[in-house]
Amino acid sequence: MAESTVDDSRELNDRVARAIQEEEAVMPENVAVGREMFRRLAEVGALLRSSREAEGLDLDQLSARTGLDEVLLEQVEEGRSTVTLEVIDRYAAGLGRAVALTLVAAEDGNGVAKDPTTS
Numbered sequence: 001m002a003e004s005t006v007d008d009s010r011e012l013n014d015r016v017a018r019a020i021q022e023e024e025a026v027m028p029e030n031v032a033v034g035r036e037m038f039r040r041l042a043e044v045g046a047l048l049r050s051s052r053e054a055e056g057l058d059l060d061q062l063s064a065r066t067g068l069d070e071v072l073l074e075q076v077e078e079g080r081s082t083v084t085l086e087v088i089d090r091y092a093a094g095l096g097r098a099v100a101l102t103l104v105a106a107e108d109g110n111g112v113a114k115d116p117t118t119s
Contacts, residue, residue, distance in 0.1 A: 042079030048091055049077040055095055065094035 023030060052062055063070045068090055075081035076091070092098060 038079065041082065044083065044088075045077040045079040048088075051095055051097070052077070057095070062091070062094050066090040068094075 052059075057065075059070045059073050062068075062073055066073070068087065072081065072087070073091070076083050076087065
C-alpha cells in the first residue's frame with residue numbers, strides 16, 4: 001500500500017475517532033443507540049447463521065440459493081453489515097422460511113431459530 005494511502009487511512013481513522021468522542025460528549029444517548037443497534041445486528045446475524053448451519057448449508061450454497069454475495073452473507077452473519085428487509089427476505093427464502101418466522105422466531109436450546117407456530 002502506498003505511503004500516502006496509509007497516511008490517508010490513519011488520518012481518516014483519527015477523524016472518525018474524534019467525531020465519535022465529540023458526539024458521545026454532546027449526545028451520549030445517540031452513541032448508546034448506535035451501540036444497541038450494532039448489538040442487535042450481531043444477534044440477528046448469529047440467529048441467521050445458526051439457522052443456516054441447522055439446515056446444513058455453507059455460505060456458498062446459500063449464496064447460490066439467494067443470489068446474494070457470499071461476502072455480504074458473511075458480513076450479515078457477523079453483524080458487520082446493516083441489513084435491509086430485502087436481504088433478510090432473500091436469506092430466509094434461501095432457508096425455506098418466511099421472514100416473519102426468521103425475525104420473530106424464538107431460539108431453541110441450541111440457539112437455532114424455531115417456528116413459533118409449532119410446538
